[in-house]
Amino acid sequence: MLHMIAVTRTGTVRRRGEENGLGGEVAGTTAGRGPGATWRRLRVLERATRPVDPLIAAALDRRWDGLPEHVKTPAQLVGRRTTGCEGTHGVFPQCDFTCKPCYHSKDANRVAIDGPHTIREVERQMAHLESERGPSAYAQLIGGEVSLLHPDDHAATIETMRRHGRVPMSFTHGDIDAEYLERLTIKPDGTRRFDFLSFAAHFDMTMFGRRGLEKPTCERELNPARQRFVEMFDRLRRDHGVRSYLAHNMTVTPTNLDQVAEVVRECRFMGFRMFSFQPAAFVGNETRWTADYRAMSDDDVWAEVERGVGVRLPYKAVQFGDFRCNRVVWGVWVGERFVPVLDDDVPADLRARDLFLHAFRGNFLFVRRPVMTTRVVRTVLRHPRLVPVGLAWARRFVRRGGGILAFRKPLRPMTFVMHSFIDAADVAPAWEALQRGETLSDERLKATQERLAACVYSMAHPDTGQIVPACVQHSLLDPLENVQLVELLPRSPRSRARLADATRA
Ligand code: SF4
Numbered sequence: 055m056l057h058m059i060a061v062t063r064t065g066t067v068r069r070r071g072e073e074n075g076l077g078g079e080v081a082g083t084t085a086g087r088g089p090g091a092t093w094r095r096l097r098v099l100e101r102a103t104r105p106v107d108p109l110i111a112a113a114l115d116r117r118w119d120g121l122p123e124h125v126k127t128p129a130q131l132v133g134r135r136t137t138g139c140e141g142t143h144g145v146f147p148q149c150d151f152t153c154k155p156c157y158h159s160k161d162a163n164r165v166a167i168d169g170p171h172t173i174r175e176v177e178r179q180m181a182h183l184e185s186e187r188g189p190s191a192y193a194q195l196i197g198g199e200v201s202l203l204h205p206d207d208h209a210a211t212i213e214t215m216r217r218h219g220r221v222p223m224s225f226t227h228g229d230i231d232a233e234y235l236e237r238l239t240i241k242p243d244g245t246r247r248f249d250f251l252s253f254a255a256h257f258d259m260t261m262f263g264r265r266g267l268e269k270p271t272c273e274r275e276l277n278p279a280r281q282r283f284v285e286m287f288d289r290l291r292r293d294h295g296v297r298s299y300l301a302h303n304m305t306v307t308p309t310n311l312d313q314v315a316e317v318v319r320e321c322r323f324m325g326f327r328m329f330s331f332q333p334a335a336f337v338g339n340e341t342r343w344t345a346d347y348r349a350m351s352d353d354d355v356w357a358e359v360e361r362g363v364g365v366r367l368p369y370k371a372v373q374f375g376d377f378r379c380n381r382v383v384w385g386v387w388v389g390e391r392f393v394p395v396l397d398d399d400v401p402a403d404l405r406a407r408d409l410f411l412h413a414f415r416g417n418f419l420f421v422r423r424p425v426m427t428t429r430v431v432r433t434v435l436r437h438p439r440l441v442p443v444g445l446a447w448a449r450r451f452v453r454r455g456g457g458i459l460a461f462r463k464p465l466r467p468m469t470f471v472m473h474s475f476i477d478a479a480d481v482a483p484a485w486e487a488l489q490r491g492e493t494l495s496d497e498r499l500k501a502t503q504e505r506l507a508a509c510v511y512s513m514a515h516p517d518t519g520q521i522v523p524a525c526v527q528h529s530l531l532d533p534l535e536n537v538q539l540v541e542l543l544p545r546s547p548r549s550r551a552r553l554a555d556a557t558r559a
Contacts, residue, residue, distance in 0.1 A: 113188025169207025190420035228255035318362025371396035375510035389463030478529035
């Protein structure tokens with residue numbers, strides 16, 4: 055659940071009707087000449103460049119109304135800037151690693167990879183999310199290991215997600231080859247299939263099975279693999295002009311906690327734009343739980359991230375759902391110094407945030423640049439106070455960065471995220487009671503209910519019409535879903551042949 059927070063990403067989605075950069079409908083529905091046609095064209099143009107798309111505004115309102123009161127704070131992004139993040143499930147559960155812990159259920163690896171199934175199910179899930187959560191969102195292409203999909207199927211799945219206005223991020227263990235990426239992005243005739251790709255790669259020493267490093271004994275051993283991963287995307291850009299946004303994912307357990315700071319220090323300039331940390335939880339395959347994950351707290355993990363960054367990371371300036379689930383800080387490396395965009399200890403920064411969230415609803419990154427620029431201009435004209443407030447914020451930001459001369463050093467935008475899944479043992483009773491409309495009195499379960507109600511990482515069930523928290527998916531629904539998938543897509547060749555025979559009969 056990391057790229058849900060990546061609102062600084064530079065990828066744009068070509069939404070239906072925006073093919074000409076200022077709304078395809080401008081050309082498509084207003085053909086003709088004369089004052090009538092011109093007037094119609096202007097009206098369509100006006101609508102396409104409104105500060106917030108009416109469909110997005112409606113989706114944001116629905117989302118805000120559905121949030122529990124305890125997270126409706128001035129810092130909350132959900133229901134204002136975004137409707138949250140989304141993920142796929144049950145579309146390619148298999149993985150060729152044996153990580154400990156692993157959030158997938160025991161049967162996940164008995165399910166065959168099947169491209170048509172993936173594309174079909176992703177289509178259904180994204181269509182449901184589009185109808186419920188609005189025309190645009192960040193969405194994770196996630197399940198098992200995405201690179202087990204044939205590159206053509208992987209590409210078709212990305213295209214499917216984009217057709218539904220989603221910005222997909224493919225989740226991988228990172229042990230992939232340049233040839234795979236090339237086949238994913240470049241068509242057989244040598245032309246680009248995508249201008250931009252988004253990947254999250256998981257690297258940490260709880261993962262087993264990486265080629266050449268089956269059982270890492272420390273985080274540092276993984277640095278060459280981290281570097282190699284980023285370099286493949288550098289090459290893609292150099293050779294084919296394909297840009298990318300790369301996130302680095304890391305599960306944190308009591309075993310590698312004291313290595314987090316070193317990972318940040320040594321990998322911060324490799325080329326990842328986001329570092330996301332997941333404190334381990336008791337979720338998924340219980341045969342892979344190896345330590346007492348409760349021996350460390352979220353604060354312990356965050357403190358180690360801060361130690362690596364070298365400054366306090368003021369995560370309370372913006373809120374994504376519930377702080378007990380998510381922490382996020384955007385900032386820029388100014389040379390060797392990390393400068394957060396907002397400081398939660400500076401009242402003027404918080405006032406600037408409030409104005410920004412009030413003025414800029416929705417996420418402009420989902421539209422093409424001319425539309426985005428026009429929307430920004432119209433927003434500023436509507437809220438002229440943005441100019442002095444923005445300038446004052448910029449002055450503070452430059453001062454925090456060490457003064458204007460410091461900004462001659464390389465500038466690297468970066469996001470730090472922590473996402474803390476909830477233990478399955480808590481999710482089950484909390485969710486079941488929520489479904490019955492009951493609030494539990496046990497402190498831990500009550501907290502779990504609050505977090506689930508404020509969840510920002512959603513998975514769609516078009517059959518039941520539900521959208522559920524990823525915690526519920528992994529803790530409660532995955533096991534049964536994977537048993538059903540084993541029936542549908544058995545992995546062993548013999549059982550597949552039996553199924554084919556049965557289907558023919
Ligand atoms: S409820 Fe679970 S999936 Fe949802 S935001 Fe919290 S930790 Fe993430």
